[in-house]
Amino acid sequence: xxxxxxxxxxxxxxxxxxxxxxxxxxxxxxxxxxxxxxxxxxxxxxxxxxxxxxxxxxxxxxxxxxxxxxxxxxxxxxxxxxxxxxxxxxxxxxxxxxxxxxxxxxxxxxxxxxxxxxxxxxxxxxxxxxxxxxxxxxxxxxxxxxxxxxxxxxxxxxxxxxxxxxxxxxxxxxxxxxxxxxxxxxxxxxxxxxxxxxxxxxxxxxxxxxxxxxxxxxxxxxxxxxxxxxxxxxxxxxxxxxxxxxxxxxxxxxxxxxxxxxxxxxxxxxxxxxxxxxxxxxxxxxxxxxxxxxxxxxxxxxxxxxxxxxxxxxxxxxxxxxxxxxxxxxxxxxxxxxxxxxxxxxxxxxxxxxxxxxxxxxxxxxxxxxxxxxxxxxxxxxxxxxxxxxxxxxxxxxxxxxxxxxxxxxxxxxxxxxxxxxxxxxxxxxxxxxxxxxxxxxxxxxxxxxxxxxxxx
Amino acid sequence: xxxxxxxxxxxxxxxxxxxxxxxxxxxxxxxxxxxxxxxxxxxxxxxxxxxxxxxxxxxxxxxxxxxxxxxxxxxxxxxxxxxxxxxxxxxxxxxxxxxxxxxxxxxxxxxxxxxxxxxxxxxxxxxxxxxxxxxxxxxxxxxxxxxxxxxxxxxxxxxxxxxxxxxxxxxxxxxxxxxxxxxxxxxxxxxxxxxxxxxxxxxxxxxxxxxxxxxxxxxxxxxxxxxxxxxxxxxxxxxxx
Numbered sequence: 001x002x003x004x005x006x007x008x009x010x011x012x013x014x015x016x017x018x019x020x021x022x023x024x025x026x027x028x029x030x031x032x033x034x035x036x037x038x039x040x041x042x043x044x045x046x047x048x049x050x051x052x053x054x055x056x057x058x059x060x061x062x063x064x065x066x067x068x069x070x071x072x073x074x075x076x077x078x079x080x081x082x083x084x085x086x087x088x089x090x091x092x093x094x095x096x097x098x099x100x101x102x103x104x105x106x107x108x109x110x111x112x113x114x115x116x117x118x119x120x121x122x123x124x125x126x127x128x129x130x131x132x133x134x135x136x137x138x139x140x141x142x143x144x145x146x147x148x149x150x151x152x153x154x155x156x157x158x159x160x161x162x163x164x165x166x167x168x169x170x171x172x173x174x175x176x177x178x179x180x181x182x183x184x185x186x187x188x189x190x191x192x193x194x195x196x197x198x199x200x201x202x203x204x205x206x207x208x209x210x211x212x213x214x215x216x217x218x219x220x221x222x223x224x225x226x227x228x229x230x231x232x233x234x235x236x237x238x239x240x241x242x243x244x245x246x247x248x249x250x251x252x253x254x255x256x257x258x259x260x261x262x263x264x265x266x267x268x269x270x271x272x273x274x275x276x277x278x279x280x281x282x283x284x285x286x287x288x289x290x291x292x293x294x295x296x297x298x299x300x301x302x303x304x305x306x307x308x309x310x311x312x313x314x315x316x317x318x319x320x321x322x323x324x325x326x327x328x329x330x331x332x333x334x335x336x337x338x339x340x341x342x343x344x345x346x347x348x349x350x351x352x353x354x355x356x357x358x359x360x361x362x363x364x365x366x367x368x369x370x371x372x373x374x375x376x377x378x379x380x381x382x383x384x385x386x387x388x389x390x391x392x393x394x395x396x397x398x399x400x401x402x403x404x405x406x407x408x409x410x411x412x413x414x415x416x417x418x419x420x421x422x423x424x425x426x427x428x429x430x431x432x433x434x435x436x437x438x439x440x441x442x443x444x445x446x447x448x449x450x451x452x453x454x455x456x457x
Numbered sequence: 458x459x460x461x462x463x464x465x466x467x468x469x470x471x472x473x474x475x476x477x478x479x480x481x482x483x484x485x486x487x488x489x490x491x492x493x494x495x496x497x498x499x500x501x502x503x504x505x506x507x508x509x510x511x512x513x514x515x516x517x518x519x520x521x522x523x524x525x526x527x528x529x530x531x532x533x534x535x536x537x538x539x540x541x542x543x544x545x546x547x548x549x550x551x552x553x554x555x556x557x558x559x560x561x562x563x564x565x566x567x568x569x570x571x572x573x574x575x576x577x578x579x580x581x582x583x584x585x586x587x588x589x590x591x592x593x594x595x596x597x598x599x600x601x602x603x604x605x606x607x608x609x610x611x612x613x614x615x616x617x618x619x620x621x622x623x624x625x626x627x628x629x630x631x632x633x634x635x636x637x638x639x640x641x642x643x644x645x646x647x648x649x650x651x652x653x654x655x656x657x658x659x660x661x662x663x664x665x666x667x668x669x670x671x672x673x674x675x676x677x678x679x680x681x682x683x684x685x686x687x688x689x690x691x692x693x694x695x696x697x698x
Contacts (some may be wrong), residue, residue, distance in 0.1 A: 140471075148471070148517035210467055363586070364604045366648045369473030394687040398654050401683055402476070402483050412686065 005045070005105040008038035012098040027087035031094030042090065045097035045107055046128035051078070053128050054113045054289060055121075055166075057156065058136030058177065060334050061282045062088060062115035064313050065136060068286035069113045072303030076295050078110040088117040090124050111293075118152045122159040132292055133160065133186075134169040134285050138176040139208060139227060139333040140370065149176065149208055153183075160184045169288045171281060172244040173229040179213045181242055189292060191284040192244035195231070196251040196259075198277065199223040214239050225277055227333045246288045253277050254344060261287060268297050274309050275344070278337050283307075312440045314341070319424055319431070319451045326433045326447060328440050330361075332370035338434060339375060342382060349383055350426030352419060354390035354439040361436040365392045368399045377404020384428040388412045389419040390439050420446040424454070459485055459492040459666055462508040464551075465516070465524050466496045472606065474514035474548050476650030480659050481510060488677045490663070499523060503531045505538035509666045515549030515648075525554055528570060536572045544641040544665045548651060552637065552644035553577045553609055573639050574614035580629070583608045588625030588647055589695050590635040594661040601655045602691040603647025611646075613637060619645050624695035641665050654687040 012034035034041045046053060056066050070082040083096035093114050101107045116124045118138075135156070138149050153176060160166070161184055171177040172190035181188040201223065209228045212219055217236035224230035233240035248270070251259035255275050261268045261284075272283055283304055290300035309315045312328030329335040342349060357363050376383065386409055388396040393412045400410050413419040420443060423431050435443045463478050478494060485492040497503055505511065516524065528535070539545065547555055555575075559567040562579040569576070585606045592599055601620065610629035618628065619636025627635035628646070636645035643662070645651060652659040660676055667674070692698040 150517060150519065364472065364606060364648065366473035366476070366604060366650055369476030369479070369650055369653070370470075392687075392690070394683060394690050395654065397683040398687050399476075402479050402653055404483075407680065407683075410683070412683070 002044065002105060004038040005041060006103070008034040008041040009045075009098050009101050009105045010103055011037055012041075012095065013103070016095070016099065027095050028089060028091040029095075030098055031091035031096075034098055035091060035094055040127075042094045042097065042124075043127040045094070045101055045105065046112060048107045049081070049109055049112045051110045052112075052131035052293075054111060054132045054134065055124070055130040056113070056115045056134045056136065056285070057118055057121055058134075058171075059118065059139040059331065061136040061278055061285070063310065064279060064282040065134060065285045066113055066115040067310060068282055068304060068307050069134075069289050071307055072286055072290045072295060072300050073111050073113065073293075075303035075306065076299050079108060081107065081109045081112040081114075083114050088115045089120045090127075093120075093124055118156060121156050122162075125159045125163040129163070130166045132169055132289055133164065133166040134289055135171065135177045135180060136281065136285060137171055137174045137227075137229065137333075139331055140367065153179075153213075156180075157183050160186060167292060169285060169292060170242075171229070171285070172242045173225060173231070173281075174209075175213065175219060175228060175232055175239070175241070176209050178242055179239070182214070182239075189246070189288055190242045190244040191246040191281075191288040192241065192248075193225055193251060193277070193280060193284070194247050194249045195223050196249075198253060199225060199230070212237060212239050226337060229281075246284060246291065248280055248284055251277070251280055253280065257283070263287075263291060263297075266297065268301055270301060270304065272304055272307055274307065275314055275341060276337055278334075279314070311444055312435065314338075315444075317447065317451050319454055322429065322431065324424065324431045324433070324447070324451070326435070326440075326444060329434050329436060332367055335371040335434070339372070342432060343375070343379060346382065347429040348427075349430045349432055350423045350428040351383060351386045352423040352431070352433045352443075353386065353388050353393075353396050354416065354419075354433075354435040354443055355388070355392040355396045356390045356436050356438045357392050358438040361438050365395050368396060371399075373399055373403035373405070376400065380406065380409075383409065384426055385423075386410050387419050387423050389414060389416055390436065416442055417446050421450060424450055459490060459509045459663075459670075460507060461492065461494045462503075462505075462511045463494055463496045464511060464513045464528075465498050465520075466514075467498050468520040468524060469514035469516040469551060471515050471517060472549070472604075472648040473650050474648065477514070477546060477548065477652040478512050480650070480652035480656075481512075481662065484656070484659050484679065485663060487679055490667075499527045503534070505531070505534050505543055509544065509670065510662065511543060511545045513545070513547040513551030513554070515551055521550045521554070522567075525567070525569070528554065532570050532572070535570065539572055539640060539642055542641050542669055544662055544669065545643070546652070546662065547642070547644045549607055549646055549648065552646065553611065555637075555642070555644055556611065559609060573637055573642065573644070574616045575611055575637060576614075577609040577611045580608050580610040584610075584626040584630050584646075586625055587691055587695060588627065588635065589623040589692055589697055590620035590625075590627065590647070591623055592620030592638075592658075594657060595664075599655075599657050600688070600692060600697070601647065601651070601658060602688050602695075603645075603649035603651050603655070605646045606648065607646050611637075619643060623697055641669075654684045656681045656684040
């Protein structure tokens, strides 16, 4: 037994216990403290993983993809360590291992599946050697922290080329991700979505990557799924969407997802209990990872069928028969996808939006102006009211007003519990709750308490 | 008809700066002033005399360089239009572009459009955070709030700033000045975006445009409750209210 690892793990556990007792759910602090006590803590813990480490990075969909892969591996009867809670900086990853370790620092696990924040990829890769690296997509996210997408791409590329022996699992439909097949020396497999009923000829205004990453010429698209994701080719050079080894065909996305998965000359029908085309991408990433690990397709499918959304990933509740949804929003693309859910049916909705500007939310709230709230201004028959809250609730109200939502439908209530209650009890047939990261836990707590109370009566 | 020119919207689209165009446009519409937006991008012809209000945003370094080269073709026309009173708002990278040059950290001198008397030097650390400044619009003091995020440090020559810094860093973090104001040209580092919640500045720009078109009527007042509250939240947080 290594004495320094033992000290780090024990202290980390004590910190976790203390912060839980004091009511803080902080999931990165134990790892942070343990790493200070013994700097190779993460390396030593991760080194005990028997079969392999899978790392998931990218802007959106990390948590869902991680959970889906963990579900598949558990279905295949493997022992798994995962950072389910979205604590994805180096310290949060360390915490996940500490919580799985015995006090001696021993870990009994076949696979570790961890989501890693884009900027933390170099730090984490230095400590553990992933066998598979999944990259979901790249969108504009918290620019005050990460600046520009090209820099994020460069940081991950350099880390992969420096430390990596991994197999890449890449989203073929995102040119920013697909380019990793060329800019790294690592073997890659690709997944993508074929044209379907909701594919469009144009995309929303805030599309990234309008130009070829290799020659700078314009990218030409046959169709878009959302953002810059679609079937593209460079107008000048040979860069184009790579032929994906796994494709979702004939996708239908309503309040659930159905499609035909085509791979290696085989095919299977997929049905999952969550909504949004972005969740189909997450399922594809998990499916491709499962195939890469040699897991039987039937096992993968039944693992995915069991998937249920976690906190804020389009989580749904029932409040006295009224459908209620909670959606975490972090960046324009995710918010746009969340807004599109408001148009799945014609029923009137009450909408709650909590915007904070703490470090983890992004201190600059200008990203709200890259979200296409204008679709709300054009679809007013679907909405009763919008209630804005959080540290920057006022800013959100301004955004809605300029998007064309009538001023009398917009209100600001800085008191979170009262705001949640108003929307839950609103006259609409459905309630939608959007929240940035640091408000999510609070909103979730208030919602659960009110729903439990309301459904008892 | 007020004609807005949104320059390079497909490339200079960082930090939600398109909100400035949305705000200008909406505040015209709410007053029944006809308005239309023309988007002009790389390689297209630019005729500044056709436009009443021009907006130039900021972009990432690579895009900024593409634009500098493209805009340089119209340098004489733009300078002429500015001298004749064109109403122009330039934010962050777009603001820097109007100056004489940008000196990179490697010591490379990137020429600007040299329309206004200032220059920018790459700094050691990025200036990031909430900002409040005080400016004067139509002779009245007005406080503006926003968010800055720039590594370039701008030094003004013989030209006045848009305002003085009340909280935050401003042009360079040293001399207490923020932005630039020359004739009807407004340059600033403030994102947020700048115009939506600083409604008085937006209305000031609309008034300037109408005045140039020979209309002297005062603007119909609008309900600015949300805008004022959004500004007040930030002023209070910075200890200014």
